[in-house]
Amino acid sequence: MADIMIERYVAQEGSYPESVGIVIWSVDTMKTGGDDVAYILYLMGVRPVWASSGGKIAGLEVMPLEELGRPRIDVTVRISSLFRDTFPNLFQMIDEAVGMVAGLDEGEEGNFIRKHLREDVAEMIKGGMSPADAEAGAMIRVFGEPPGTHGAGVDVLIESKKWKDIGDLAQIYVTCGCSAYGRRWRGEAKPELFRRRLGRLDVAVKNQPDREIDLIDMDDGYAYFGGMNAVARCDGKKKPMNVIGDASDPDRLKARDLDGEMARIMRSRILNPKWIEGLKDHGFVGANLIADNVNHALGWDATSDVIADWMYESMANHFLFNEENRKWIEESNPLALRGVLEDLLEAISRGMWEASGDMEARLRDLYLETEAVLEEVCSGKNGR
Numbered sequence: 001m002a003d004i005m006i007e008r009y010v011a012q013e014g015s016y017p018e019s020v021g022i023v024i025w026s027v028d029t030m031k032t033g034g035d036d037v038a039y040i041l042y043l044m045g046v047r048p049v050w051a052s053s054g055g056k057i058a059g060l061e062v063m064p065l066e067e068l069g070r071p072r073i074d075v076t077v078r079i080s081s082l083f084r085d086t087f088p089n090l091f092q093m094i095d096e097a098v099g100m101v102a103g104l105d106e107g108e109e110g111n112f113i114r115k116h117l118r119e120d121v122a123e124m125i126k127g128g129m130s131p132a133d134a135e136a137g138a139m140i141r142v143f144g145e146p147p148g149t150h151g152a153g154v155d156v157l158i159e160s161k162k163w164k165d166i167g168d169l170a171q172i173y174v175t176c177g178c179s180a181y182g183r184r185w186r187g188e189a190k191p192e193l194f195r196r197r198l199g200r201l202d203v204a205v206k207n208q209p210d211r212e213i214d215l216i217d218m219d220d221g222y223a224y225f226g227g228m229n230a231v232a233r234c235d236g237k238k239k240p241m242n243v244i245g246d247a248s249d250p251d252r253l254k255a256r257d258l259d260g261e262m263a264r265i266m267r268s269r270i271l272n273p274k275w276i277e278g279l280k281d282h283g284f285v286g287a288n289l290i291a292d293n294v295n296h297a298l299g300w301d302a303t304s305d306v307i308a309d310w311m312y313e314s315m316a317n318h319f320l321f322n323e324e325n326r327k328w329i330e331e332s333n334p335l336a337l338r339g340v341l342e343d344l345l346e347a348i349s350r351g352m353w354e355a356s357g358d359m360e361a362r363l364r365d366l367y368l369e370t371e372a373v374l375e376e377v378c379s380g381k382n383g384r
Contacts, residue, residue, distance in 0.1 A: 001035070001207060001245045002042045004255045006070065009203055009241055017202035018112040019074045021232075021240065023224045026082035029090070031209045035247060037090050039207065043073040044113065046097040060097055065110050072101055074112045076197040077142045078177060078228060080220075081150040088181075091142045095182030098141045120196070140180045143194050147187040152176055154227040155219035158299040161346065169303055170234035173227035174198075199235035204228050207245035214265050215244070216296045226303030239304065262297075262306045270297075271318050280328055287333035290319060291340050298343045301352045312353040316344055320366060334373050341367045 009017045020043060024036040041047060041060070045068045049059040065072070079091060101113045108115035117138050124134035145151065153176035157163045178194035179187040206225040208214070215221040225242075233239045242258035256264065269275050270293060279286030294315060301307035319340055320326050329337045341363060347353040348360055355363075 001247060001253055001255070002039050004253060005203065005205060005243045005245065006073075008243060008255060008257075012241065013202075016071050016112075017073060017241075018071075019076065019116070019197070019200045020203045020205060021076045021078065021198060021201045021228050022205040022207075023078045023080075023228065024083060025080045025220075025224075026086045028207070028209050029083065029087060032247070034090070035209065036207055037094065039205075039245075040075050040077060040094055041097055043075050044097055044101050045072040046100060057093070060093065060100060062100055062104065065106065071109065072106075072111045072113055074116050075141060076201070078224060079142060079144040079181065080224065081145040084144045084147075084181060084187075091144075091181045092183050094142055095139075095185075098139055098182075102139060116200070136184065137190065137193055140182065140185060140190060140193055141197070142181045142185075143177055143190070143197075144179055144181055144187075145176055146179045146189065149176070152220070152223035152227050154230065154303060155223040155299060158219075158222075158302060159295065163302075166230050166234050166302070169227065169230040173231055177227070195231060195235050198228055198231040201228075201232050201240040203243055204232065204240045205243050205245065207247060209247050211248045214269065215261060216265050216270065216293050216300065219292075219296055219299060222296060222299035222303050226300055229304040230302075233305075242304070242306075258304060259306050259308075262300065262311070263308075266311050266314070271314050276318075276325055280332075284333045284336075287329045287336040290329060291333075291336035291343075294319070294340045294343050298347055298352075301347065302350075305352075307347075307352070309354055312344060312347055312355065313359065315340075316359065316363065320344075321362070326366075330370070330373060334370060334377055338367070338370045338374065341370060 006016065022036065022040060029036060045063045045065070046060050047063055048057045049061050050056070051058040077094060084091070098113060101111065102117050104111060104114065106114060108118070120138035121131070121134045124137060125131055129137070153172040154169050157169060157172050163169055174191050174195055178189050178191040180190045180193070181187065204225065229239050229242065244256045244258060244261045246254040246256065276290070279289060297307050297311065297315070318325065319329065326337070344353070345363055345367065348355050
């Protein structure tokens with residue numbers, strides 16, 4: 001999977017990526033037995049040393065550059081809160097690997113971790129930090145939520161609609177995810193370091209171990225991975241290459257860019273008539289899932305700029321201007337219908353969707369009709 005990502009970047013940019021950011025979740029780690037951790041170690045050119053029995057890791061060893069065949073890549077890891085609580089041994093292992101690679105006597109052209117460490121230490125000392133503290137801070141590569149807290153924060157801000165621009169989304173992502181973890185670190189806040197790491201990313205990665213759920217199914221997708229893009233876009237002034245690894249069939253590994261993955265999800269599920277027909281058997285909850293998915297698409301676009309105009313227009317036509325579908329949503333859950341309308345109109349008002357004047361007018365008219373229906377529901381006049 002890592003080789004596929006590297007090959008994709010080299011083909012597009014003509015050089016190796018120096019900095020890669022990856023989001024890893026606890027449940028994915030449980031499902032795969034640690035694929036993402038292996039991915040991270042391999043990017044750095046480190047591999048596990050296995051005990052003679054019991055399937056346990058006894059230590060780590062560095063792969064020679066001659067065997068690796070490429071530079072050691074710097075990796076910044078954003079762990080989820082459940083990963084923090086479930087796998088402290090793994091984030092400590094990643095931290096140990098960083099220390100091993102940083103201490104190698106290798107040139108900067110073959111060891112990007114060592115290259116960035118020297119740059120960061122020099123900058124921190126220049127800012128008044130002691131050499132020892134500067135080196136310790138510059139070695140941090142694993143970040144997550146503060147101890148005892150959960151969530152990336154971006155989803156809360158998106159759902160509240162109380163954000164002005166991408167800077168707000170970047171700030172809450174940093175605030176909620178800048179706690180350092182490793183052998184020495186137990187959740188100390190390092191916002192400046194976290195922002196610096198994400199601002200220099202060449203590639204951002206989220207691997208999917210199966211097809212049970214996709215990236216629009218849940219708000220965690222755009223909150224954790226999209227939030228990384230928000231900071232990179234805000235601080236690095238560009239979105240890193242986004243790679244979605246697909247390991248649902250280990251014999252046929254795939255990688256897609258985020259734009260391609262969003263298009264695939266839209267065509268295969270969101271706009272698939274079979275999906276909404278299946279939801280109709282679930283009444284209120286089924287209609288609510290539609291509103292949730294539209295909201296998640298809005299979150300992806302706000303953080304990562306990946307929802308094209310045709311996707312917004314297709315969702316409007318499929319859920320709202322298809323008479324049968326709209327009537328079902330309205331009868332099952334009028335609040336869900338209003339939620340879909342609010343999110344689509346928000347996309348227009350924020351400039352994320354360049355809808356035609358006629359489309360915007362139709363959405364606004366339908367919104368007013370929906371408000372009238374909700375008033376009837378709340379007053380009990382329609383007998384619902």
